[in-house]
Amino acid sequence: MFDVLVYLYENYWRPDACPEHDQLTRKLSSVGFESDEIEEALTWLDGVAAVAQSHVGEQGAQSVRVYAPVEQEHLGDASIGFISFLESAGVLPPPMREMVIDRASAIPGGPLNLEDLKIIVLMVFWSLGEEPDALILDELFVDEEDRLIH
Template identity: 45%
Template sequence: MFEVLAFVYDNYLDSDACPELLALHRSLNTQGFAPSEVDAALLWLEDLRFAARQLPETPVAGVPPLPGAAAVRVLSAPEKRRLGVAGWGFLAFLVSVGALPTLELELVMDRVTAAGPGPIGVDDLKLIVLMVFWGLRRTPDVLVLDELCDHQSTRLAN
């Protein structure tokens, strides 16, 4: 499913340019993706579109928190198993720099859960975050986008 989502993101950077699901289904099938992977990805995308319509139009990221107010996201046991320490650390980083406000974080967690059973690697988590921004028709900050598109396996150590 993640290969299909990556293909959609790479070929339809603007989510408004993405064709309707039936046309996208045909296009993805002609690209040679397995039908079960295409079906899973399209269901995932349709649920993302539905959830994105439920969120407010303007992001909450620029709104400063009330003095002394802090939100804490407690992971359930299944979420802990899915994300692992590295995944939750990455999401906590995005939240701490203001790149992933509370509502978007919850949408990411919803999409992580919808991605199926088993652990989610950090690279797949980055793709999920990218797809959430894509589904919300929002562009992350350039440095955040760079972090989301960075693959640790190809990173050179200094």
């Protein structure tokens, strides 16, 4: 599923630039994705859109997030730490944080792989038509071992 999401991010400027589901399914299938991972990714993206609608206009700039034990278990310490990092950097406001947590919770299994969480964060930005700043993109795309220290 995550490969499909990355493909969509890399090939479509915004979600509204994507073709309708049937045409998009055919396109994704023609580039080599399996039908079950296409369906899973498109269903997951529909969930992003639904969550985005429910969080439209929310403020909550001073909110504090307390994770339930089931969320802690599902997300894992690394993912919760990364979400906290993005919040403290001022790039993940509370409504987007909640979207990330909701969509991460929709992924079966756990604890969630940090690289998968980064794709979820990227797709939340993408679904809202927002481009994260360059430093955050670097955090989302570059593995720590591949970073150059200046």
